[in-house]
Amino acid sequence: MLKLTRRGLSRAFLASSVLSAAGLMMPAVSSAQQGTDVTFHKDIEPILQRACQTCHRDGGVAPMSLVTYDEVVPFAGLIEYRTGLRDRAGAMPPWYAEKEVGIQHYKQDPSLSDEELAAISAWARGGVPKGDVADAPEPLNFDDAAGWSAGQPDLIVRTEDITVEGQAPDWWGNIPSIPTGLEEDRYVKSVEIREVNDLDLEAVGDTVGGRNIVHHMIWSTQVQDENGQATERPVSWPVHEIARNPDIFDEDAGRLLRAGSAIVSDSVHLHATGVDTTGHLEIGFRFHPKGYEPKYQPAIIGLGNGVDISIAGNEDNQELHAYAVLDQPTKIVTFEPHLHAPGERMCLEASWGYTVETLSCVGYDHNWVRGYAFEADHQPLLPKGTVLHIVGYMNNTDTNPNVPDSRNWQGSGNRSVTNMFIDLGMRVAMSEDEFFQEMADRRRNLNLGPNDHVIGCPLCLAPLVAPVELTEEDKEEMSDAKIDYLTIKDEEKEIMPHMAVAGSEGE
Numbered sequence: 001m002l003k004l005t006r007r008g009l010s011r012a013f014l015a016s017s018v019l020s021a022a023g024l025m026m027p028a029v030s031s032a033q034q035g036t037d038v039t040f041h042k043d044i045e046p047i048l049q050r051a052c053q054t055c056h057r058d059g060g061v062a063p064m065s066l067v068t069y070d071e072v073v074p075f076a077g078l079i080e081y082r083t084g085l086r087d088r089a090g091a092m093p094p095w096y097a098e099k100e101v102g103i104q105h106y107k108q109d110p111s112l113s114d115e116e117l118a119a120i121s122a123w124a125r126g127g128v129p130k131g132d133v134a135d136a137p138e139p140l141n142f143d144d145a146a147g148w149s150a151g152q153p154d155l156i157v158r159t160e161d162i163t164v165e166g167q168a169p170d171w172w173g174n175i176p177s178i179p180t181g182l183e184e185d186r187y188v189k190s191v192e193i194r195e196v197n198d199l200d201l202e203a204v205g206d207t208v209g210g211r212n213i214v215h216h217m218i219w220s221t222q223v224q225d226e227n228g229q230a231t232e233r234p235v236s237w238p239v240h241e242i243a244r245n246p247d248i249f250d251e252d253a254g255r256l257l258r259a260g261s262a263i264v265s266d267s268v269h270l271h272a273t274g275v276d277t278t279g280h281l282e283i284g285f286r287f288h289p290k291g292y293e294p295k296y297q298p299a300i301i302g303l304g305n306g307v308d309i310s311i312a313g314n315e316d317n318q319e320l321h322a323y324a325v326l327d328q329p330t331k332i333v334t335f336e337p338h339l340h341a342p343g344e345r346m347c348l349e350a351s352w353g354y355t356v357e358t359l360s361c362v363g364y365d366h367n368w369v370r371g372y373a374f375e376a377d378h379q380p381l382l383p384k385g386t387v388l389h390i391v392g393y394m395n396n397t398d399t400n401p402n403v404p405d406s407r408n409w410q411g412s413g414n415r416s417v418t419n420m421f422i423d424l425g426m427r428v429a430m431s432e433d434e435f436f437q438e439m440a441d442r443r444r445n446l447n448l449g450p451n452d453h454v455i456g457c458p459l460c461l462a463p464l465v466a467p468v469e470l471t472e473e474d475k476e477e478m479s480d481a482k483i484d485y486l487t488i489k490d491e492e493k494e495i496m497p498h499m500a501v502a503g504s505e506g507e
Protein backbone atom coordinates (compact mmCIF):
# COMPACT_ATOMS: atom_id res chain seq x y z
CA MET A 1 0.00 0.00 0.00
CA LEU A 2 2.83 2.36 0.74
CA LYS A 3 3.97 2.02 -2.82
CA LEU A 4 0.52 2.80 -4.07
CA THR A 5 0.21 5.92 -1.96
CA ARG A 6 3.58 7.32 -2.90
CA ARG A 7 3.12 6.92 -6.60
CA GLY A 8 -0.52 7.70 -6.45
CA LEU A 9 0.04 10.96 -4.65
CA SER A 10 2.68 12.25 -7.01
CA ARG A 11 0.44 11.58 -10.00
CA ALA A 12 -2.65 12.84 -8.25
CA PHE A 13 -1.12 16.20 -7.45
CA LEU A 14 -0.26 16.64 -11.07
CA ALA A 15 -3.75 15.83 -12.22
CA SER A 16 -5.94 18.73 -13.11
CA SER A 17 -9.10 16.97 -11.98
CA VAL A 18 -9.60 17.14 -8.25
CA LEU A 19 -12.47 14.68 -8.53
CA SER A 20 -10.31 11.96 -10.04
CA ALA A 21 -7.69 12.54 -7.40
CA ALA A 22 -10.35 12.06 -4.77
CA GLY A 23 -11.43 8.88 -6.51
CA LEU A 24 -7.92 7.58 -6.15
CA MET A 25 -8.21 7.61 -2.40
CA MET A 26 -11.54 5.84 -2.40
CA PRO A 27 -10.96 2.09 -2.28
CA ALA A 28 -9.94 1.89 1.36
CA VAL A 29 -13.20 3.54 2.35
CA SER A 30 -15.31 2.03 -0.34
CA SER A 31 -15.03 -1.54 0.84
CA ALA A 32 -17.48 -0.39 3.46
CA GLN A 33 -19.92 0.61 0.75
CA GLN A 34 -22.64 -1.67 -0.48
CA GLY A 35 -21.49 -4.20 -3.03
CA THR A 36 -21.73 -4.22 -6.79
CA ASP A 37 -22.42 -7.13 -9.10
CA VAL A 38 -19.29 -6.28 -11.07
CA THR A 39 -16.64 -8.84 -10.13
CA PHE A 40 -12.96 -9.31 -10.82
CA HIS A 41 -13.24 -12.65 -12.57
CA LYS A 42 -16.31 -11.87 -14.62
CA ASP A 43 -15.79 -8.23 -15.62
CA ILE A 44 -12.35 -6.90 -14.76
CA GLU A 45 -10.07 -9.78 -15.72
CA PRO A 46 -11.19 -9.78 -19.40
CA ILE A 47 -10.41 -6.05 -19.62
CA LEU A 48 -6.97 -6.52 -18.09
CA GLN A 49 -6.21 -9.38 -20.47
CA ARG A 50 -7.20 -7.45 -23.55
CA ALA A 51 -5.77 -4.04 -22.72
CA CYS A 52 -3.14 -4.29 -19.99
CA GLN A 53 -1.37 -7.61 -19.56
CA THR A 54 0.87 -7.38 -22.64
CA CYS A 55 2.84 -4.94 -20.47
CA HIS A 56 1.60 -5.57 -16.92
CA ARG A 57 2.85 -9.12 -16.30
CA ASP A 58 6.03 -10.75 -15.03
CA GLY A 59 8.79 -9.77 -17.42
CA GLY A 60 6.61 -7.11 -19.08
CA VAL A 61 7.67 -3.48 -19.54
CA ALA A 62 5.31 -2.08 -16.89
CA PRO A 63 6.23 -1.55 -13.22
CA MET A 64 3.79 -4.10 -11.82
CA SER A 65 1.93 -7.23 -12.87
CA LEU A 66 -1.87 -7.02 -13.19
CA VAL A 67 -2.66 -10.68 -13.64
CA THR A 68 -3.92 -12.20 -10.40
CA TYR A 69 -6.59 -10.81 -8.10
CA ASP A 70 -4.04 -10.23 -5.32
CA GLU A 71 -1.77 -8.32 -7.66
CA VAL A 72 -4.56 -6.10 -8.95
CA VAL A 73 -6.43 -5.21 -5.77
CA PRO A 74 -3.84 -2.85 -4.22
CA PHE A 75 -3.94 -0.84 -7.46
CA ALA A 76 -7.73 -0.68 -7.83
CA GLY A 77 -7.95 3.04 -7.08
CA LEU A 78 -4.95 3.90 -9.20
CA ILE A 79 -6.33 1.80 -12.07
CA GLU A 80 -9.63 3.64 -11.89
CA TYR A 81 -7.79 6.96 -11.95
CA ARG A 82 -5.37 6.17 -14.78
CA THR A 83 -7.93 4.51 -17.06
CA GLY A 84 -10.34 7.36 -16.34
CA LEU A 85 -7.89 9.85 -17.85
CA ARG A 86 -9.03 8.32 -21.17
CA ASP A 87 -7.08 10.22 -23.84
CA ARG A 88 -4.96 12.60 -21.74
CA ALA A 89 -1.33 12.26 -20.68
CA GLY A 90 -1.01 9.60 -17.97
CA ALA A 91 -3.90 7.52 -19.32
CA MET A 92 -3.71 3.72 -19.28
CA PRO A 93 -3.58 1.94 -21.61
CA PRO A 94 -1.25 4.45 -23.27
CA TRP A 95 -3.46 5.32 -26.26
CA TYR A 96 -4.82 8.79 -26.66
CA ALA A 97 -7.18 8.86 -29.67
CA GLU A 98 -10.22 10.97 -28.81
CA LYS A 99 -13.52 9.19 -29.16
CA GLU A 100 -15.69 12.27 -29.67
CA VAL A 101 -14.17 13.44 -32.92
CA GLY A 102 -12.78 12.01 -36.15
CA ILE A 103 -12.33 8.47 -37.43
CA GLN A 104 -12.93 5.80 -34.79
CA HIS A 105 -11.42 2.77 -36.51
CA TYR A 106 -7.78 2.08 -35.66
CA LYS A 107 -5.68 -1.04 -35.88
CA GLN A 108 -4.66 -2.50 -32.50
CA ASP A 109 -6.77 -0.04 -30.54
CA PRO A 110 -6.53 -1.11 -26.88
CA SER A 111 -8.72 1.71 -25.54
CA LEU A 112 -11.51 1.06 -23.09
CA SER A 113 -15.19 1.62 -23.81
CA ASP A 114 -17.46 3.69 -21.57
CA GLU A 115 -18.95 0.43 -20.27
CA GLU A 116 -15.51 -0.93 -19.36
CA LEU A 117 -14.56 2.30 -17.60
CA ALA A 118 -17.83 2.22 -15.69
CA ALA A 119 -17.20 -1.40 -14.68
CA ILE A 120 -13.70 -0.56 -13.38
CA SER A 121 -15.06 2.33 -11.42
CA ALA A 122 -17.95 0.35 -9.93
CA TRP A 123 -15.59 -2.45 -9.01
CA ALA A 124 -12.92 -0.22 -7.43
CA ARG A 125 -15.50 1.72 -5.40
CA GLY A 126 -17.73 -1.24 -4.64
CA GLY A 127 -15.33 -3.18 -2.43
CA VAL A 128 -13.30 -4.94 -5.19
CA PRO A 129 -15.39 -8.17 -5.19
CA LYS A 130 -13.52 -11.21 -6.44
CA GLY A 131 -16.51 -13.13 -7.75
CA ASP A 132 -16.60 -16.73 -8.92
CA VAL A 133 -13.44 -18.15 -10.44
CA ALA A 134 -15.70 -20.16 -12.77
CA ASP A 135 -16.46 -16.85 -14.54
CA ALA A 136 -12.78 -16.15 -15.23
CA PRO A 137 -11.46 -16.17 -18.80
CA GLU A 138 -8.68 -18.61 -19.68
CA PRO A 139 -5.41 -17.10 -18.42
CA LEU A 140 -3.20 -15.73 -21.18
CA ASN A 141 -0.12 -17.67 -22.13
CA PHE A 142 2.87 -15.34 -21.92
CA ASP A 143 5.40 -16.97 -24.13
CA ASP A 144 8.06 -14.85 -25.76
CA ALA A 145 5.62 -13.83 -28.51
CA ALA A 146 3.58 -11.91 -25.95
CA GLY A 147 6.31 -9.27 -25.86
CA TRP A 148 5.72 -8.49 -29.53
CA SER A 149 2.43 -6.68 -29.80
CA ALA A 150 2.20 -6.93 -33.59
CA GLY A 151 2.86 -10.69 -33.42
CA GLN A 152 5.92 -12.91 -33.47
CA PRO A 153 8.46 -11.50 -35.96
CA ASP A 154 9.82 -13.54 -38.86
CA LEU A 155 13.25 -11.96 -38.40
CA ILE A 156 14.76 -10.41 -35.27
CA VAL A 157 17.95 -8.38 -35.60
CA ARG A 158 19.83 -7.56 -32.41
CA THR A 159 22.02 -4.46 -32.09
CA GLU A 160 25.29 -4.61 -30.15
CA ASP A 161 25.17 -4.09 -26.39
CA ILE A 162 25.76 -0.53 -25.21
CA THR A 163 26.55 0.49 -21.63
CA VAL A 164 25.38 3.85 -20.35
CA GLU A 165 26.81 4.90 -17.01
CA GLY A 166 24.30 5.95 -14.39
CA GLN A 167 25.12 9.66 -14.48
CA ALA A 168 26.38 9.93 -18.07
CA PRO A 169 25.31 12.97 -20.09
CA ASP A 170 23.07 12.46 -23.13
CA TRP A 171 24.85 11.09 -26.18
CA TRP A 172 24.00 11.20 -29.87
CA GLY A 173 25.97 9.30 -32.43
CA ASN A 174 26.32 6.35 -34.73
CA ILE A 175 26.43 2.67 -33.86
CA PRO A 176 28.23 -0.08 -35.77
CA SER A 177 26.11 -1.41 -38.63
CA ILE A 178 24.53 -4.81 -38.05
CA PRO A 179 24.00 -7.35 -40.85
CA THR A 180 20.40 -8.58 -40.97
CA GLY A 181 21.53 -11.98 -42.27
CA LEU A 182 18.57 -11.99 -44.66
CA GLU A 183 19.28 -14.16 -47.68
CA GLU A 184 16.47 -13.11 -50.01
CA ASP A 185 14.50 -9.92 -50.64
CA ARG A 186 11.37 -9.74 -48.53
CA TYR A 187 8.58 -7.18 -48.18
CA VAL A 188 7.89 -6.11 -44.63
CA LYS A 189 4.40 -5.96 -43.14
CA SER A 190 5.31 -4.43 -39.80
CA VAL A 191 8.35 -3.50 -37.78
CA GLU A 192 8.55 -3.40 -34.00
CA ILE A 193 11.52 -2.51 -31.82
CA ARG A 194 12.03 -3.34 -28.19
CA GLU A 195 14.83 -2.61 -25.79
CA VAL A 196 16.29 -5.41 -23.73
CA ASN A 197 18.43 -4.19 -20.82
CA ASP A 198 19.74 -5.33 -17.46
CA LEU A 199 17.84 -2.82 -15.34
CA ASP A 200 16.08 -4.11 -12.28
CA LEU A 201 12.67 -2.84 -13.34
CA GLU A 202 11.34 -3.16 -9.79
CA ALA A 203 13.96 -0.71 -8.58
CA VAL A 204 13.95 1.97 -11.26
CA GLY A 205 11.77 4.98 -11.86
CA ASP A 206 8.20 4.99 -13.03
CA THR A 207 8.65 6.80 -16.31
CA VAL A 208 9.22 4.95 -19.54
CA GLY A 209 12.28 7.11 -20.14
CA GLY A 210 13.73 5.98 -16.82
CA ARG A 211 13.42 2.34 -17.87
CA ASN A 212 15.21 2.61 -21.23
CA ILE A 213 18.57 3.87 -22.42
CA VAL A 214 17.87 4.25 -26.15
CA HIS A 215 15.57 7.25 -26.47
CA HIS A 216 15.58 7.33 -30.24
CA MET A 217 17.26 5.76 -33.23
CA ILE A 218 16.91 7.12 -36.77
CA TRP A 219 17.80 4.20 -38.99
CA SER A 220 17.85 2.73 -42.45
CA THR A 221 18.84 -0.51 -44.10
CA GLN A 222 21.40 -0.73 -46.85
CA VAL A 223 23.17 -3.32 -48.94
CA GLN A 224 26.90 -2.88 -48.37
CA ASP A 225 30.09 -3.95 -50.08
CA GLU A 226 32.95 -5.62 -48.16
CA ASN A 227 34.17 -2.20 -46.96
CA GLY A 228 30.85 -1.36 -45.43
CA GLN A 229 29.99 1.13 -48.18
CA ALA A 230 26.41 1.28 -49.43
CA THR A 231 26.08 -0.16 -52.93
CA GLU A 232 22.55 1.10 -53.52
CA ARG A 233 20.09 3.60 -52.13
CA PRO A 234 19.30 2.94 -48.47
CA VAL A 235 15.72 2.22 -47.40
CA SER A 236 14.63 4.31 -44.44
CA TRP A 237 12.32 3.02 -41.71
CA PRO A 238 10.13 4.76 -39.13
CA VAL A 239 12.22 6.34 -36.39
CA HIS A 240 12.47 4.29 -33.21
CA GLU A 241 11.52 6.14 -30.05
CA ILE A 242 11.03 4.92 -26.51
CA ALA A 243 7.65 3.41 -25.84
CA ARG A 244 6.75 3.37 -29.51
CA ASN A 245 4.09 0.96 -30.67
CA PRO A 246 4.79 -1.18 -33.77
CA ASP A 247 4.66 0.33 -37.25
CA ILE A 248 2.19 -1.47 -39.44
CA PHE A 249 2.56 -0.60 -43.11
CA ASP A 250 -0.37 -0.38 -45.49
CA GLU A 251 -1.30 -3.88 -46.77
CA ASP A 252 -0.54 -2.66 -50.29
CA ALA A 253 2.64 -0.78 -49.41
CA GLY A 254 4.97 -3.32 -47.81
CA ARG A 255 8.52 -1.98 -47.50
CA LEU A 256 11.43 -3.80 -49.08
CA LEU A 257 14.15 -5.36 -46.94
CA ARG A 258 16.87 -6.41 -49.34
CA ALA A 259 18.87 -9.60 -49.10
CA GLY A 260 22.23 -9.02 -47.47
CA SER A 261 21.29 -5.62 -46.08
CA ALA A 262 22.55 -4.17 -42.82
CA ILE A 263 20.94 -1.92 -40.24
CA VAL A 264 22.64 1.48 -40.16
CA SER A 265 22.14 4.40 -37.82
CA ASP A 266 24.02 7.64 -37.42
CA SER A 267 21.58 9.06 -34.91
CA VAL A 268 21.13 7.14 -31.72
CA HIS A 269 20.16 9.15 -28.65
CA LEU A 270 21.21 7.58 -25.35
CA HIS A 271 19.99 8.76 -21.95
CA ALA A 272 21.14 7.64 -18.52
CA THR A 273 18.73 5.89 -16.15
CA GLY A 274 20.51 6.75 -12.90
CA VAL A 275 22.30 3.40 -12.63
CA ASP A 276 24.81 1.82 -15.00
CA THR A 277 22.76 0.07 -17.65
CA THR A 278 23.69 -2.26 -20.46
CA GLY A 279 21.19 -2.97 -23.20
CA HIS A 280 20.48 -3.46 -26.86
CA LEU A 281 17.57 -3.22 -29.26
CA GLU A 282 15.74 -6.06 -30.92
CA ILE A 283 14.28 -5.14 -34.29
CA GLY A 284 11.46 -7.49 -35.25
CA PHE A 285 10.30 -7.66 -38.87
CA ARG A 286 7.13 -9.43 -39.99
CA PHE A 287 7.11 -10.35 -43.68
CA HIS A 288 4.53 -10.60 -46.41
CA PRO A 289 4.40 -14.01 -48.11
CA LYS A 290 7.02 -14.64 -50.77
CA GLY A 291 5.93 -13.34 -54.16
CA TYR A 292 4.10 -10.35 -52.65
CA GLU A 293 4.47 -7.15 -54.67
CA PRO A 294 3.43 -3.76 -53.28
CA LYS A 295 0.89 -1.75 -55.23
CA TYR A 296 1.70 1.63 -53.69
CA GLN A 297 4.73 3.72 -52.90
CA PRO A 298 5.05 6.03 -49.90
CA ALA A 299 3.88 9.60 -50.56
CA ILE A 300 6.50 12.10 -49.48
CA ILE A 301 4.69 14.95 -47.75
CA GLY A 302 6.32 17.28 -45.26
CA LEU A 303 3.66 18.16 -42.71
CA GLY A 304 5.05 20.11 -39.82
CA ASN A 305 7.21 22.94 -38.71
CA GLY A 306 10.65 22.42 -37.31
CA VAL A 307 11.98 25.93 -37.68
CA ASP A 308 10.02 28.72 -36.07
CA ILE A 309 8.17 27.25 -33.14
CA SER A 310 7.56 29.76 -30.39
CA ILE A 311 5.97 28.67 -27.13
CA ALA A 312 5.52 31.24 -24.36
CA GLY A 313 6.24 30.42 -20.73
CA ASN A 314 3.45 29.78 -18.24
CA GLU A 315 0.72 29.55 -20.82
CA ASP A 316 -1.69 26.74 -21.63
CA ASN A 317 -3.56 26.05 -24.90
CA GLN A 318 -1.04 27.56 -27.28
CA GLU A 319 -1.69 26.45 -30.84
CA LEU A 320 0.76 25.65 -33.60
CA HIS A 321 -0.41 25.18 -37.21
CA ALA A 322 1.12 23.62 -40.32
CA TYR A 323 -0.28 22.88 -43.76
CA ALA A 324 0.52 20.78 -46.84
CA VAL A 325 -1.26 20.49 -50.20
CA LEU A 326 -1.55 17.02 -51.74
CA ASP A 327 -0.24 16.98 -55.28
CA GLN A 328 -1.66 13.55 -56.04
CA PRO A 329 -4.50 11.37 -54.71
CA THR A 330 -3.36 10.09 -51.33
CA LYS A 331 -4.31 7.49 -48.80
CA ILE A 332 -3.47 8.26 -45.17
CA VAL A 333 -2.23 5.11 -43.47
CA THR A 334 -1.25 6.40 -40.02
CA PHE A 335 -1.39 9.60 -37.97
CA GLU A 336 1.59 10.16 -35.72
CA PRO A 337 1.93 13.36 -33.77
CA HIS A 338 5.50 14.21 -32.99
CA LEU A 339 5.81 16.89 -30.35
CA HIS A 340 8.09 17.40 -27.39
CA ALA A 341 7.47 18.05 -23.70
CA PRO A 342 4.88 20.87 -23.88
CA GLY A 343 2.82 18.95 -26.47
CA GLU A 344 -0.55 17.90 -25.14
CA ARG A 345 -2.70 17.19 -28.20
CA MET A 346 -2.66 17.18 -32.00
CA CYS A 347 -5.45 17.20 -34.58
CA LEU A 348 -5.29 16.34 -38.27
CA GLU A 349 -7.74 18.05 -40.58
CA ALA A 350 -8.39 17.73 -44.33
CA SER A 351 -10.03 20.41 -46.49
CA TRP A 352 -11.24 19.70 -49.98
CA GLY A 353 -13.55 22.23 -51.58
CA TYR A 354 -16.23 22.99 -49.03
CA THR A 355 -15.53 19.84 -47.07
CA VAL A 356 -13.46 20.56 -44.00
CA GLU A 357 -13.12 17.55 -41.75
CA THR A 358 -11.22 16.59 -38.65
CA LEU A 359 -9.76 13.17 -39.38
CA SER A 360 -8.32 12.53 -35.95
CA CYS A 361 -7.49 14.26 -32.67
CA VAL A 362 -5.21 12.55 -30.19
CA GLY A 363 -3.78 13.45 -26.83
CA TYR A 364 -0.02 13.46 -26.46
CA ASP A 365 2.25 12.40 -23.62
CA HIS A 366 5.93 12.89 -24.34
CA ASN A 367 6.66 9.77 -22.26
CA TRP A 368 4.80 7.64 -24.76
CA VAL A 369 5.25 7.86 -28.52
CA ARG A 370 2.26 6.41 -30.30
CA GLY A 371 1.33 6.03 -33.95
CA TYR A 372 -2.30 5.57 -34.93
CA ALA A 373 -2.90 3.24 -37.90
CA PHE A 374 -6.35 3.57 -39.47
CA GLU A 375 -8.19 0.33 -40.25
CA ALA A 376 -8.11 -0.59 -43.94
CA ASP A 377 -11.63 0.59 -44.81
CA HIS A 378 -11.23 3.78 -42.81
CA GLN A 379 -7.94 5.14 -44.13
CA PRO A 380 -8.65 8.61 -45.49
CA LEU A 381 -8.80 8.68 -49.31
CA LEU A 382 -8.06 12.24 -50.31
CA PRO A 383 -8.18 13.85 -53.75
CA LYS A 384 -5.33 15.79 -55.26
CA GLY A 385 -5.56 19.38 -54.05
CA THR A 386 -6.66 18.49 -50.51
CA VAL A 387 -5.09 20.69 -47.85
CA LEU A 388 -3.84 18.77 -44.82
CA HIS A 389 -3.68 20.82 -41.66
CA ILE A 390 -2.26 19.86 -38.29
CA VAL A 391 -2.95 21.77 -35.10
CA GLY A 392 -0.74 21.23 -32.08
CA TYR A 393 -1.88 22.23 -28.59
CA MET A 394 0.90 23.15 -26.21
CA ASN A 395 0.66 23.31 -22.46
CA ASN A 396 3.73 25.06 -21.09
CA THR A 397 2.52 25.33 -17.49
CA ASP A 398 3.06 23.44 -14.25
CA THR A 399 -0.02 21.33 -14.93
CA ASN A 400 2.04 19.53 -17.59
CA PRO A 401 4.33 17.14 -15.65
CA ASN A 402 6.62 16.72 -18.68
CA VAL A 403 7.73 20.37 -18.60
CA PRO A 404 10.74 20.83 -16.26
CA ASP A 405 10.45 24.60 -15.81
CA SER A 406 7.37 26.24 -17.22
CA ARG A 407 8.79 29.77 -16.92
CA ASN A 408 10.94 29.13 -19.96
CA TRP A 409 10.11 30.22 -23.45
CA GLN A 410 10.58 27.26 -25.80
CA GLY A 411 11.69 27.22 -29.42
CA SER A 412 12.56 24.76 -32.17
CA GLY A 413 15.36 22.23 -32.16
CA ASN A 414 16.39 18.61 -32.10
CA ARG A 415 17.11 18.22 -28.42
CA SER A 416 14.50 17.02 -25.96
CA VAL A 417 14.51 20.41 -24.26
CA THR A 418 13.61 22.10 -27.56
CA ASN A 419 10.59 21.46 -29.73
CA MET A 420 9.25 19.73 -32.78
CA PHE A 421 5.86 19.86 -34.41
CA ILE A 422 5.38 17.23 -37.12
CA ASP A 423 2.93 14.59 -38.27
CA LEU A 424 5.27 11.66 -38.95
CA GLY A 425 2.38 9.57 -40.28
CA MET A 426 2.64 7.25 -43.27
CA ARG A 427 0.77 7.96 -46.48
CA VAL A 428 0.74 6.31 -49.90
CA ALA A 429 0.38 7.96 -53.29
CA MET A 430 -2.15 6.69 -55.82
CA SER A 431 -2.82 7.14 -59.52
CA GLU A 432 -6.23 8.56 -60.52
CA ASP A 433 -7.42 5.07 -61.46
CA GLU A 434 -6.29 3.48 -58.22
CA PHE A 435 -8.04 6.29 -56.42
CA PHE A 436 -11.34 5.66 -58.25
CA GLN A 437 -11.04 1.95 -57.57
CA GLU A 438 -10.34 2.40 -53.86
CA MET A 439 -13.33 4.74 -53.51
CA ALA A 440 -15.66 2.31 -55.33
CA ASP A 441 -14.42 -0.55 -53.13
CA ARG A 442 -14.83 1.53 -49.99
CA ARG A 443 -18.39 2.47 -50.90
CA ARG A 444 -19.32 -1.17 -51.43
CA ASN A 445 -17.34 -2.70 -48.57
CA LEU A 446 -19.02 -0.38 -46.12
CA ASN A 447 -22.37 -0.67 -47.85
CA LEU A 448 -22.77 3.09 -48.00
CA GLY A 449 -25.89 4.92 -49.14
CA PRO A 450 -26.28 8.54 -50.25
CA ASN A 451 -27.30 9.66 -46.79
CA ASP A 452 -24.32 8.15 -45.06
CA HIS A 453 -21.27 10.09 -44.17
CA VAL A 454 -17.80 8.71 -44.16
CA ILE A 455 -15.04 10.80 -42.61
CA GLY A 456 -11.94 11.28 -44.72
CA CYS A 457 -13.33 10.42 -48.14
CA PRO A 458 -14.96 13.51 -49.59
CA LEU A 459 -15.68 11.89 -52.98
CA CYS A 460 -16.61 8.34 -51.93
CA LEU A 461 -20.31 9.05 -52.10
CA ALA A 462 -20.38 11.52 -55.00
CA PRO A 463 -21.88 9.08 -57.56
CA LEU A 464 -24.62 8.10 -55.09
CA VAL A 465 -25.51 11.68 -54.24
CA ALA A 466 -25.51 12.85 -57.87
CA PRO A 467 -25.83 9.74 -60.07
CA VAL A 468 -24.91 10.10 -63.73
CA GLU A 469 -25.93 7.89 -66.60
CA LEU A 470 -22.97 6.93 -68.71
CA THR A 471 -23.46 6.57 -72.44
CA GLU A 472 -21.36 4.14 -74.45
CA GLU A 473 -19.56 7.17 -75.81
CA ASP A 474 -18.67 8.40 -72.31
CA LYS A 475 -17.39 4.98 -71.42
CA GLU A 476 -15.07 4.82 -74.39
CA GLU A 477 -13.11 7.70 -72.98
CA MET A 478 -12.93 6.34 -69.43
CA SER A 479 -10.79 3.80 -67.64
CA ASP A 480 -12.51 0.74 -66.19
CA ALA A 481 -11.83 2.03 -62.68
CA LYS A 482 -13.59 5.30 -63.37
CA ILE A 483 -16.57 3.55 -64.99
CA ASP A 484 -16.83 1.27 -61.97
CA TYR A 485 -16.70 4.24 -59.61
CA LEU A 486 -19.47 6.08 -61.48
CA THR A 487 -21.68 3.02 -61.95
CA ILE A 488 -24.25 2.31 -59.29
CA LYS A 489 -24.67 -1.42 -58.89
CA ASP A 490 -28.05 -3.06 -58.29
CA GLU A 491 -27.18 -3.82 -54.67
CA GLU A 492 -26.39 -0.17 -54.16
CA LYS A 493 -29.69 0.89 -55.71
CA GLU A 494 -31.45 -1.11 -53.02
CA ILE A 495 -30.11 1.15 -50.30
CA MET A 496 -30.81 4.35 -52.24
CA PRO A 497 -33.85 6.43 -51.43
CA HIS A 498 -36.22 6.46 -54.44
CA MET A 499 -35.58 10.12 -55.25
CA ALA A 500 -31.86 9.87 -55.65
CA VAL A 501 -31.95 7.10 -58.25
CA ALA A 502 -34.86 8.46 -60.26
CA GLY A 503 -32.60 9.31 -63.17
CA SER A 504 -31.05 5.89 -63.56
CA GLU A 505 -33.99 3.70 -62.56
CA GLY A 506 -35.18 2.84 -66.03
CA GLU A 507 -32.12 0.93 -67.32
Ligand code: HEC
Nearest residue numbers: 007051052055061062063078079082092093094206207208
Ligand atom coordinates in the same frame (compact mmCIF):
# COMPACT_ATOMS: atom_id res chain seq x y z
C1 HEC B 1 2.18 -0.64 -23.63
C2 HEC B 1 2.38 -1.12 -22.29
C3 HEC B 1 1.29 -0.86 -21.26
C4 HEC B 1 -0.06 -1.15 -21.37
C5 HEC B 1 -0.81 -1.80 -22.53
C6 HEC B 1 -0.65 -0.73 -20.11
N1 HEC B 1 0.30 -0.21 -19.29
FE1 HEC B 1 0.01 0.57 -17.45
N2 HEC B 1 1.95 1.16 -17.38
C7 HEC B 1 2.93 0.87 -18.29
C8 HEC B 1 4.18 1.51 -17.91
C9 HEC B 1 5.50 1.39 -18.65
C10 HEC B 1 3.92 2.23 -16.73
C11 HEC B 1 4.89 3.13 -15.97
C12 HEC B 1 5.10 4.42 -16.73
C13 HEC B 1 3.90 5.32 -16.76
O1 HEC B 1 3.22 5.47 -15.72
O2 HEC B 1 3.64 5.92 -17.82
C14 HEC B 1 2.51 1.98 -16.42
C15 HEC B 1 1.86 2.51 -15.32
C16 HEC B 1 0.59 2.14 -14.90
C17 HEC B 1 -0.01 2.54 -13.64
C18 HEC B 1 0.62 3.42 -12.59
C19 HEC B 1 1.49 2.59 -11.72
C20 HEC B 1 2.13 3.39 -10.62
O3 HEC B 1 2.58 2.76 -9.66
O4 HEC B 1 2.18 4.62 -10.73
C21 HEC B 1 -1.25 1.96 -13.60
C22 HEC B 1 -2.28 2.04 -12.48
C23 HEC B 1 -1.42 1.20 -14.83
N3 HEC B 1 -0.29 1.33 -15.59
C24 HEC B 1 -2.55 0.49 -15.16
C25 HEC B 1 -2.77 -0.05 -16.43
C26 HEC B 1 -4.02 -0.63 -16.82
C27 HEC B 1 -5.23 -0.82 -15.91
C28 HEC B 1 -3.89 -0.99 -18.13
C29 HEC B 1 -4.93 -1.57 -19.05
C30 HEC B 1 -6.25 -0.98 -19.02
C31 HEC B 1 -2.53 -0.64 -18.54
N4 HEC B 1 -1.90 -0.07 -17.47
C32 HEC B 1 -2.00 -0.86 -19.81
C33 HEC B 1 2.74 0.11 -19.44
C34 HEC B 1 1.51 -0.27 -19.95
